[in-house]
Amino acid sequence: MSIFNGDIVTELRGQIGFITLNRPRALNALSLGMVRDLTVALQAWAADPAVLGVAIRGSNKEGVFGAFCAGGDIRFLHQAATTGDADLEAFFTEEYALNHLIHCYPKPYIAFMDGIVMGGGMGISQGGSVRIVTERTKMAMPETNIGLFPDVGGGYFLSRCPGRVGEWLALTGDTIGAGDAIAFGLADHFLSAERQAALWETLASQRWADGAALQAWLGQQFEAAPAPATGADVRAWVDRFFALADAKAMVQALETDSADWARHTGATLRKRSPLMLEVVLEQVRRARGQTLADDLRMERDLVHRCFHLRPGQSETVEGIRALAIDKDHSPRWNPSRVEDVPAALVAEFFSSPWAADQHPLRELA
Numbered sequence: 001m002s003i004f005n006g007d008i009v010t011e012l013r014g015q016i017g018f019i020t021l022n023r024p025r026a027l028n029a030l031s032l033g034m035v036r037d038l039t040v041a042l043q044a045w046a047a048d049p050a051v052l053g054v055a056i057r058g059s060n061k062e063g064v065f066g067a068f069c070a071g072g073d074i075r076f077l078h079q080a081a082t083t084g085d086a087d088l089e090a091f092f093t094e095e096y097a098l099n100h101l102i103h104c105y106p107k108p109y110i111a112f113m114d115g116i117v118m119g120g121g122m123g124i125s126q127g128g129s130v131r132i133v134t135e136r137t138k139m140a141m142p143e144t145n146i147g148l149f150p151d152v153g154g155g156y157f158l159s160r161c162p163g164r165v166g167e168w169l170a171l172t173g174d175t176i177g178a179g180d181a182i183a184f185g186l187a188d189h190f191l192s193a194e195r196q197a198a199l200w201e202t203l204a205s206q207r208w209a210d211g212a213a214l215q216a217w218l219g220q221q222f223e224a225a226p227a228p229a230t231g232a233d234v235r236a237w238v239d240r241f242f243a244l245a246d247a248k249a250m251v252q253a254l255e256t257d258s259a260d261w262a263r264h265t266g267a268t269l270r271k272r273s274p275l276m277l278e279v280v281l282e283q284v285r286r287a288r289g290q291t292l293a294d295d296l297r298m299e300r301d302l303v304h305r306c307f308h309l310r311p312g313q314s315e316t317v318e319g320i321r322a323l324a325i326d327k328d329h330s331p332r333w334n335p336s337r338v339e340d341v342p343a344a345l346v347a348e349f350f351s352s353p354w355a356a357d358q359h360p361l362r363e364l365a
Contacts, residue, residue, distance in 0.1 A: 006022075006033065006034075006037075007021065007022050007023040007028075007031065007033065007034050007037075008020070008021065008022060008034055008037040008038060008041070009022050010037075010041045012045075012051065013203075013204035014203070014204045014205060014206070014207070015050065015051060015052040015053070015207065015208065015214075016051070016052065016053050016054065016055055016203045016204060017041065017042075017045040017048075017051050017053070017054045017055070018054075018055050018056075018200075018203075018204070019038065019041060019054065019055070019056040019057070020056075020057055020058070020059055020064060021034070021056070021057070021058045021059060021068070021069055022059050023059075024058075024059045024060045024061045024067065025061065026070070026073065027067055027069070027070035027116055028058045028059065028067060028068065028069040028070060028121070029069070029070050029071055029072060029073045029074070029120070030069065030071070030072050030073060030095065030120045030121075030124070031073050031076060032076075032087055032090060032091045032094065035091065035094050035095050035098050036094060038098055038124065039094065039097070039098050039101065042054065042098075042101055042102070042105065043101070045107070046105065046106055046107065051107065052107060052108070052208055052210065052211045052214050053107050053108035053109065053110060053203075053211060053214050053215075054105070054107060054108070054109050054110065055110040055111075055112065055200065055203055056109070056110070056111050056112065056124065056125070056128075057112040057114070057196070057200065058112075058114065058115065058116075058121075060115065064197070065112065065114045065115070065193065065196050065197065066114060066115045066136070066193075067114070067115035067116050068111075068112065068113050068114055068115055068116060068117045068121050068125065069116070069117065069118070069119075069120060069121030069124065069125075070116045070118050070119065070120075070121060071118050071119025071120040071121055071142075072091070072095065072119060072120040074146060074320045074323075074324055075320075075324055075325070076091070077091070077316070077320060078317060078320040078321065078324070078325055081307050081314065081316070081317050082317065088307065089304070089360075092151075092300060092303045092304075093300065093360040093361065095120065095123065095152060096123075096151070096152065096153070096296045096299065096300055096361060097361065097364070098123075098124065099123040099124070099126075099127060099152050099153045099296065100127075100153075100292060100293060100296055100361075100364050102123075102124060102125075102126075102127035102128065103126075103127030103153065103292055104127070104292075104365075105127065105128075105129070107211050108129045108130060108211050108214050108215045108218065109127065109128040109129050109130070110128060110129070110130040110132065110203070110218065111124070111125035111128040111130065111131050111132065112132050112196055112200070113125050113131055113132055113133050113134075113137055113139070113181075113187060114132075114133075114134045114136055114137060114193055114196060115134075115136050115137065115138065116138050117133075117137060117138065117139045117140075118138070118139065118140045118141065118142055118175075119140075119141060119142065119143060119150075119151075119152065120152055122139070122141060122152060122154065122157070122186075123151075123152025123153055123154075124152075126152075126153060126157045126186065127153070129215065130188055130189065130215070130218050131186070131187045131188045131189070132187070132188070132189050132190070132191050132196075132222070133177075133178040133181050133182065133187040133189070133190055133191075134178060134190070134191055134192060134193040134196065135177075135178060135192065135193060135226070136193050137177055137178045137181060137187075138175050138177065139175065139176050139177070139180075139181050139186060139187075140169070140173055140174065140175040140176065141154050141158060141169055141170060141173060142173035142175075143173065143280075144170070144171060144172070144173050144272040144273065144276055144277065144280060145173050145272070145319065145323060146316060146319035146320050146323055146324075147273040147275075147276050147306075147314070147315030147316045147317075147318055147319030147320075147331065147333070148276065148303075148306060148315075148316045148319065149170075149276060149279055149280045149283055149299070149302055149303075149306070150169075150170045150280065150283075150284075151299045151302070151303055152299075153292060153295060153296055153299070154170065154299070155170075155283045155284055155286070155287030155290070155295045155298065155299060156287050156290065156292050156295040156296075157185075157186065158170050158284055158287075159284045159285070159287040159288040160185060160288075161184045161185055161186065162183075162184060162185070163235065163238060163239040164238050164239045164241075164242035164243050165184050165235075165238055166284050167238075167242035167243075167281060167284055167285075168238045168242045168265075169184075170280050170281075170283070170284050171242070171247065171250070171269060171272070171277055171280055171281060172265060172268050172269065172272075173268075173272075174268070176229070176230070177226075177229055178190050178225065178226055179225060179226040179227050179228040179229055180228045180229055180230050182225045182228075183225075183228040183230070184228075189219075189221075189222035189225075190222060190223050190224065190225040190226060191221070191222050191223060192223060195223075199221055233261075234261060237259065237261055237262060237265075241253055241254055241257075241262065241265070246278060246281065247269070247274070247277035247278045247280075247281050247338050247341075248278075248338045248339055248341070250269065250281075251266055251269045251270060251277075251338050253266075254266030254269065255267075255270075269338075270338075273315045273319060273331070273333045274333055274335055274336065274337055274338035274339075274340070274341050275315055275333070275334070275335065275341050275345065275346070276315050277338055277341075278338070278341050278343075278346045279302065279346055279349050282346060282349075282350065283298070283299070283302065286298065286350070292364075293361070293364035293365060296361055296364060297352075297359055297361045297362075297364065298350070300359070300360060300361050301349075301350065301351070301352040301353065301354075302349055302350070304353055305348065305349045305353070306349075308353075309348055309349065313334055315333060315334070318331050318332060318333070318334075319331050
């Protein structure tokens, strides 16, 4: 049985519920409707004893696979923020609840993370029990490019990367491939891109006694992981520079170091919103000691502050304008230098606008 519901295709074949993200022209960027459709499908399959597991993939202009999900629909976010659309708040509340559902899913959740896996695409894959990457995987949490922070549980899963990798990926938005994703704990298995279709079809035709048998069978289907592209020298630099006390100290230390990697990374950070660099660093470090639910509640507070803390001066609205609307790639950050970010302004992002019993994600356990 197949259900074609616009940008989401759901199918129940054999014992597996299959999901194909079907918005290829937008690189499967998530809309509010897609978030709602995913939630409905996953809740129904979780309650159905005939369904042993779920598999999810993306599609591209030539067909299936090749692109997983580039994130949330940032054009929608810009339009909603500038017009006062209430769906802006609904989008983040429902997206984060979906992320939590996936992390806590009671059955094997198999994410085919082929091609672009960024932002919201990480949110609907990182909670999976089987996270598959290919030689085409391009993984990142690039939210600082648009004056946002790595949300969708990014604080939780990035903070659990080894060493200071979480801070590095969160602040720079740098892209990694399959080998690094596995080494950093952001993926579980490697599979050649050409073998994905066969595994997908086998999932539809094979039979298992229960979800545990399915999970065990899956563990035998994969190939040796490629070596990480991030060498020992870079890891040493990451752990050295991204352990510093604040983003200002990081930028200044990177800029004055003699290594090409350090200077290049310092130049990257100079392009990001100075305010959000400090916010993101605080986010990741707080998340290390939080549960997933508490992290998502913190991120819900943060995203509300991103759009509403300074009326008319949202770093996120300005970042999206520069990247995707006007495309001048010249965001006017305020303040313009990391040296000028007031600590009090950063602290305001972490004050919740809701009482605990009124929080939109209060029911997350």
